[in-house]
Amino acid sequence: MLEHVLVLSAYLFSIGIYGLVTSRNMVRALMCLELLLNAVNINFITFSDFFDNRQLKGNIFSIFVIAIAAAEAAIGLAN
Amino acid sequence: MDLPGSIHDFLLVSLGLVLILGGLGVVLLTNPIYSAFSLGLVLVCISLFYILSNSHFVAAAQLLIYVGAINVLILFAVMFMNGSEYSNDWNLWTVGDGITSLICTSIFISLITIISDTSWYAIIWTTRTNQILEQDLTSNADFFLPFEFISIILLVALIGAIAVARQ
Numbered sequence: 001m002l003e004h005v006l007v008l009s010a011y012l013f014s015i016g017i018y019g020l021v022t023s024r025n026m027v028r029a030l031m032c033l034e035l036l037l038n039a040v041n042i043n044f045i046t047f048s049d050f051f052d053n054r055q056l057k058g059n060i061f062s063i064f065v066i067a068i069a070a071a072e073a074a075i076g077l078a079n
Numbered sequence: 080m081d082l083p084g085s086i087h088d089f090l091l092v093s094l095g096l097v098l099i100l101g102g103l104g105v106v107l108l109t110n111p112i113y114s115a116f117s118l119g120l121v122l123v124c125i126s127l128f129y130i131l132s133n134s135h136f137v138a139a140a141q142l143l144i145y146v147g148a149i150n151v152l153i154l155f156a157v158m159f160m161n162g163s164e165y166s167n168d169w170n171l172w173t174v175g176d177g178i179t180s181l182i183c184t185s186i187f188i189s190l191i192t193i194i195s196d197t198s199w200y201a202i203i204w205t206t207r208t209n210q211i212l213e214q215d216l217t218s219n220a221d222f223f224l225p226f227e228f229i230s231i232i233l234l235v236a237l238i239g240a241i242a243v244a245r246q
Contacts (some may be wrong), residue, residue: 002199008191012102012121018183019149019184022176027156031105031118034149038125041141049132050205059137060222066137066144069228071236073149077156078240 005046012039030076037069082131090131095122111157119150 012035019032042060048058082090101124104117122145129138 002126003194004091006194007191008098010187010194011099014104014187014190015106015185018179021123021179022106023188025111025160027113027153027160028114030156031114031153033119034118034153035102035105038122038145041137042125042128044135045129045132045134049134050199055134055180056134057221059134062137064139064225064229066140067233068143070149071233073152074240075243077152078244 002046002050006025006043009039009042009046012036012042026079027077033076034069034073037065041065087131091128091140094124094128094131098128111160112154115157118153121148122146122150193207 005009016032016035016039019035020029023032025028044058044062044065048056048062098121100116101121105121107115108114108117122141124142126138126146129135129141
């Protein structure tokens with residue numbers, strides 16, 4: 001169970017890297033960057049669900065990742 | 080969530096399939112509007128996956144911030160693009176694309192081997208004894224300072240984005 005979710009997030013991560021490197025358009029590169037950050041978030045949430053069910057420290061860190069991704073997408077799209 | 084095991088597994092498998100297809104759609108679709116909508120589908124599916132993983136707060140934050148703000152922002156940026164940028168010359172599968180796909184596949188395969196070679200259940204067994212009583216996300220005093228820094232970062236980023244966009 002845990003391994004399947006981690007494999008799914010690894011798949012999204014590698015797809016995001018491929019799209020980020022081979023995109024000729026800046027908006028498409030930003031979309032693939034969001035894919036990368038979401039894959040990392042899935043990892044955090046899964047580990048928090050399996051190992052840290054009481055204190056939810058992984059959830060808090062993924063909130064930070066969401067906020068940083070929002071700020072970076074706003075700045076990247078303002079250009 | 081406390082669902083019966085078979086419904087939980089069925090939902091996970093279906094969400095995983097939609098995620099796989101959506102991820103392929105973001106990268107491989109030529110029309111950028113289709114690609115942006117596929118990204119929206121991926122983000123909604125990830126939010127449903129968070130609900131299945133007992134992380135309701137992060138699921139709501141993901142729906143609000145990612146789907147509601149970032150995806151809308153990306154759609155605006157896509158619609159402001161000129162028609163000349165639509166001409167994705169997809170008949171040119173360059174050498175760089177091939178090398179990148181090889182490297183990404185090797186990264187994926189190495190990650191899969193690492194995941195399958197790790198003994199996760201030994202880690203679960205050792206951390207089971209460290210769990211204390213359940214705390215709320217906001218009442219945990221360890222993360223007070225990062226919360227303040229995050230709010231300052233968001234403020235500075237928004238001011239910077241407005242200053243850049245005014246020119």
